[in-house]
Amino acid sequence: MNNEYETIRDQYAQEAKQLWGNTEAYKENERRMADYTQEDWNTLRSGMDNLLESFAKLNARGVDPDHEKPYLLVKKLQMFIDTHMYHCTDEILAGLGEMYVSDERFTKNIDKHGEGTAAYISACIKSYCADK
Numbered sequence: 001m002n003n004e005y006e007t008i009r010d011q012y013a014q015e016a017k018q019l020w021g022n023t024e025a026y027k028e029n030e031r032r033m034a035d036y037t038q039e040d041w042n043t044l045r046s047g048m049d050n051l052l053e054s055f056a057k058l059n060a061r062g063v064d065p066d067h068e069k070p071y072l073l074v075k076k077l078q079m080f081i082d083t084h085m086y087h088c089t090d091e092i093l094a095g096l097g098e099m100y101v102s103d104e105r106f107t108k109n110i111d112k113h114g115e116g117t118a119a120y121i122s123a124c125i126k127s128y129c130a131d132k
Helices: 003-020 024-034 038-060 068-084 090-102 104-113 117-130
Strands: none
Touching: 003 024, 038 068, 038 104, 038 117, 068 090, 068 117, 090 104, 090 117, 104 117
16 A cells, blocks of 8 residues: 555544444444455545545636536545445535545645645535535
C-alpha cells in the first residue's frame, strides 16, 4: 500500500472505532476490509481519488451543487462506498458530507484535489440528500 494512504487510514482507524465501533456500518466495514488484498486497496484508493478529482473538476468549472452532474456524482460516491466499504444510507452520506468540512483533516486531504473541493462535495451531498 501507499505509505501516505496507510498513514491516513491508520490515523483515522482508532478514532473511527471509538466513534462508530458499535454501529452496523462500522462492523460491516471491518468485515469487508479484513480480507482486502493489495489489489482491493489499490482499487479503493484509486476509485475514491477518481471521484474526488471529478468533484474538483466540476467545482473548478463552477457547476452549481444543485446541478444534475454533481447529483449523479454524489449517487456514484454513495454506490462506491456501498460496494467497497459499507451500506451507505442517505443519513450516513449526509454525515460524511458534514464531516468533510467540519474536520480539518478531511478538508485538507480532500482539498489536495483542488481548493474548496471538500466544501463543494459537502454542498453537493447536502443538495442530493435534501432532494430525496
